[in-house]
């Protein structure tokens with residue numbers, strides 16, 4: 001991979017879950033890293049173990065503010081744009097905020113990257129753009145059907161990224177991430193990804209709140225594999241490409257429960273959610289020779305070994321989930 005001792009990378013959303021792992025990987029690869037985050041959902045603690053490294057500089061800044069972020073892009077080779085608001089229910093409640101952070105923020109980052117003539121910009125897109133897909137595994141050319149404002153905003157961001165690649169010849173690659181999991185995944189107050197919900201319940205010795213019959217499946221991809229896809233995309237000479245990033249498999253929620261071990265209660269299925277997410281990963285394999293390395297079983301073991309990380313996470317039960325998802329049913333239900 002192209003690398004020189006003074007190569008510089010910039011990561012937006014660096015204090016978040018995936019961003020903090022990406023910073024860790026880039027520092028390990030001897031990059032100098034500029035990390036940006038407004039700490040709206042991210043935590044400086046996610047970078048705490050790295051801040052001693054003189055190759056890392058962290059700036060608390062809102063990516064929407066082009067004038068403020070522009071100076072940080074000078075001399076940067078690679079930009080990784082991960083900053084976004086990333087929860088479903090708040091996006092339904094506050095669509096303007098999501099549009100601002102995820103669309104306006106992306107345009108500001110693209111402009112900063114263009115002005116600074118960076119070599120490559122890799123965007124964290126979301127498989128939620130496929131909505132409820134027609135086929136599995138789902139290829140990149142599938143129909144686009146955003147079901148809620150988060151999905152829409154991430155797709156609009158991707159459209160901007162492709163536009164900057166087309167008009168300004170910026171070296172942009174968009175990675176459509178499926179269900180990413182791993183240490184430091186978000187444990188904010190918002191009801192969200194199944195791993196955070198289940199691990200907090202396991203730690204508190206409470207039953208797992210399984211949605212529906214639990215036979216729905218998800219393409220769970222371990223965070224270090226996802227980070228590797230980002231680095232390969234940056235080191236490539238691709239421009240204007242969209243690539244799925246998934247595990248090459250799909251796992252039921254019941255299988256996750258089996259691996260974690262514990263009692264179960266069921267909560268109602270939600271409108272707008274697919275029965276299955278499953279990435280067709282042939283394109284990324286061909287383009288970047290990327291294949292995930294961490295098996296689901298090994299990934300889940302890593303999570304269980306770090307159960308204490310979820311000691312401050314909210315412990316959900318059927319009643320608190322019903323309250324937290326009321327707007328989901330209200331707006332997305334028939």
Ligand SMILES: NC(=O)c1ccc[n+]([C@@H]2O[C@H](COP(=O)([O-])OP(=O)(O)OC[C@H]3O[C@@H](n4cnc5c(N)ncnc54)[C@H](O)[C@@H]3O)[C@@H](O)[C@H]2O)c1
Pocket residue numbers: 012013014015016017018019036037038039040041042043061062063064081082083084085086101105124125126127154176177178179180181186
């Ligand atoms: N985790 C997943 O399964 C998944 C799946 C698909 C796509 N993604 C995308 O990957 C990216 C990272 O996701 P994550 O799971 O690490 O989420 P995260 O919430 O942990 O990280 C996002 C970070 O962006 C920061 N941020 C938000 N708005 C900002 C702004 N205006 N200016 C500066 N910083 C801002 C937040 O403070 C946070 O630290 C996001 O773009 C998300 O849409 C994630």
